[in-house]
Amino acid sequence: xxxxxxxxxxxxxxxxxxxxxxxxxxxxxxxxxxxxxxxxxxxxxxxxxxxxxxxxxxxxxxxxxxxxxxxxxxxxxxxxxxxxxxxxxxxxxxxxxxxxxxxxxxxxxxxxxxxxxxxxxxxxxxxxxxxxxxxxxxxxxxxxxxxxxxxxxxxxxxxxxxxxxxxxxxxxxxxxxxxxxxxxxxxxxxxxxxxxxxxxxxxxxxxxxxxxxxxxxxxxxxxxxxxxxxxxxxxxx
Amino acid sequence: xxxxxxxxxxxxxxxxxxxxxxxxxxxxxxxxxxxxxxxxxxxxxxxxxxxxxxxxxxxxxxxxxxxxxxxxxxxxxxxxxxxxxxxxxxxxxxxxxxxxxxxxxxxxxxxxxxxxxxxxxxxxxxxxxxxxxxxxxxxxxxxxxxxxxxxxxxxxxxxxxxxxxxxxxxxxxxxxxxxxxxxxxxxxxxxxxxxxxxxxxxxxxxxxxxxxxxxxxxxxxxxxxxxxxxxxxxxxx
Numbered sequence: 001x002x003x004x005x006x007x008x009x010x011x012x013x014x015x016x017x018x019x020x021x022x023x024x025x026x027x028x029x030x031x032x033x034x035x036x037x038x039x040x041x042x043x044x045x046x047x048x049x050x051x052x053x054x055x056x057x058x059x060x061x062x063x064x065x066x067x068x069x070x071x072x073x074x075x076x077x078x079x080x081x082x083x084x085x086x087x088x089x090x091x092x093x094x095x096x097x098x099x100x101x102x103x104x105x106x107x108x109x110x111x112x113x114x115x116x117x118x119x120x121x122x123x124x125x126x127x128x129x130x131x132x133x134x135x136x137x138x139x140x141x142x143x144x145x146x147x148x149x150x151x152x153x154x155x156x157x158x159x160x161x162x163x164x165x166x167x168x169x170x171x172x173x174x175x176x177x178x179x180x181x182x183x184x185x186x187x188x189x190x191x192x193x194x195x196x197x198x199x200x201x202x203x204x205x206x207x208x209x210x211x212x213x214x215x216x217x218x219x220x221x222x223x224x225x226x227x228x229x230x231x232x233x234x235x236x237x
Numbered sequence: 238x239x240x241x242x243x244x245x246x247x248x249x250x251x252x253x254x255x256x257x258x259x260x261x262x263x264x265x266x267x268x269x270x271x272x273x274x275x276x277x278x279x280x281x282x283x284x285x286x287x288x289x290x291x292x293x294x295x296x297x298x299x300x301x302x303x304x305x306x307x308x309x310x311x312x313x314x315x316x317x318x319x320x321x322x323x324x325x326x327x328x329x330x331x332x333x334x335x336x337x338x339x340x341x342x343x344x345x346x347x348x349x350x351x352x353x354x355x356x357x358x359x360x361x362x363x364x365x366x367x368x369x370x371x372x373x374x375x376x377x378x379x380x381x382x383x384x385x386x387x388x389x390x391x392x393x394x395x396x397x398x399x400x401x402x403x404x405x406x407x408x409x410x411x412x413x414x415x416x417x418x419x420x421x422x423x424x425x426x427x428x429x430x431x432x433x434x435x436x437x438x439x440x441x442x443x444x445x446x447x448x449x450x451x452x453x454x455x456x457x458x459x460x461x462x463x464x465x466x467x468x469x470x471x472x473x474x
Contacts, residue, residue, distance in 0.1 A: 008367050020262035021357055025254070097367040099374055107370030107473040110448040118367040120258055120440065122357045130245050130334040130355040133344030137336055140377040203357065211347040236344040 004081035006109045007033065008102070009088045010095045010121020011047045013203045014228070018050040021203055026119045027051050030088060035080040037063045037105055039092040047090065065089075067101055074108050081114050095121050099143055124202045124230045125171055131209035132169065132197035134234025139169035145182060152182070153189050159233045160194050169234035179224035182231065183217075190214045195234055200227035241318035243346045244270065245333045246325045247358015248284045250440045251465070255287040258440055263356045264288045267325060272298045272317045274342055276329040284327065302326075304338055311345050318351050332358050336380055361439045361467045362408055368446035369406065369434035371471025376406035382419060389419070390426050396470045397431050406471035416461035419468065420454075427451045432471055437464035 007029055012021055019027070031052050038044035041062055048055045063077040081087045089096045089105060096102035109116055125141050146152045159170035174182050186196055197211040244266055249258055256264070268289050275281035278299055285292045300314040318324045326333045326342060333339035346353055362378050383389045396407035411419045423433055434448040
């Protein structure tokens with residue numbers, strides 16, 4: 001029997017404009033699916049409604065995959081695909097498998113011989129890299145910074161010294177309520193000429209991307225406390 | 238006077254289906270622009286025609302930005318934006334500013350106080366990361382591998398030993414005519430249980446993503462000599 005495909009469905013980064021931001025082929029495929037593995041059921045239902053107001057959500061099967069999901073359950077999530085039905089995997093926001101728990105089900109699907117089909121979609125990592133003006137020849141995404149201040153500062157200093165040597169672009173993030181602490185640390189510990197890019201509210205009407213030296217950043221007041229943000233330290237090419 | 242915005246316009250990865258893959262808001266914005274900075278004039282014109290068959294290409298201004306462009310010329314490319322007109326930056330394929338020469342004009346635009354607006358679009362790096370099933374919590378893109386075999390092999394071994402220690406996903410690529418040499422090296426020098434993902438012809442109908450151990454890869458015949466491919470070495474989460 002032909003097995004189903006696991007489609008990796010990107011969702012928006014919190015904006016309302018699904019039809020503007022999510023490519024047409026993703027929307028078309030989504031309306032054909034009736035089985036979903038989702039990080040957050042509420043945001044998944046909202047997304048489906050936005051793709052198609054008449055989407056038969058109540059006829060769909062949903063499995064929840066988040067950090068509390070028991071690994072032992074995962075194989076049962078793939079049963080519909082083993083029986084020939086396609087499945088959609090959706091993250092809470094953005095692309096499944098990137099900085100979310102989706103990887104576990106994707107690797108299990110590979111090991112069961114299922115076809116994996118990622119789609120094009122919003123990624124704050126990629127959009128920050130694009131918008132920074134820093135080298136996009138090689139880059140590293142570190143995920144969340146260490147919570148503890150001393151380790152965080154030593155990580156930031158390491159990124160700075162590495163980009164000077166290798167021109168590598170270093171991307172990292174934190175939760176919005178810690179953004180101002182991160183910015184304080186950046187302005188306190190990095191050197192005047194080091195380039196810092198901050199991209200916030202990506203894909204929203206209030207999207208803002210600024211890239212300048214630490215010395216210039218120190219002269220600006222910038223409130224990031226309620227804006228999802230991505231930071232980059234890098235080298236101008 | 239209000240200055241213009243530099244829009245970062247993603248293009249397809251070689252496929253024909255612009256309207257399916259490029260988000261609607263990108264297509265809408267493109268049709269409003271009359272000034273473009275492009276890596277390749279021929280593929281840029283083809284892209285514009287696909288977005289809108291009636292697009293007035295002959296009324297547009299094009300500046301060429303590739304690896305032969307003199308840095309001294311760059312500021313003149315931004316003149317339309319300094320005078321208040323919006324500009325679109327387009328790579329040969331995929332997202333401007335990622336593994337292309339676009340970074341130079343983006344950083345210059347930042348320094349001139351222009352607004353930078355990246356859009357969502359296709360990235361073989363991101364789609365490979367999504368499809369691999371490897372950790373997407375942190376990852377590194379190395380760009381092209383060293384051409385010289387000994388350095389290439391030592392790079393591959395470094396990626397393998399690093400992912401064992403840190404679970405970091407390592408992504409890299411090469412030109413299609415060297416893909417089979419890279420695959421040979423991977424199968425010869427990496428250890429049996431190391432996980433390798435190969436994603437090829439991304440966004441095309443023949444898109445294929447496989448993720449398995451080096452030991453399993455050794456048992457498969459796989460012709461990559463004419464397929465653009467991205468490789469990843471990583472750890473299953």
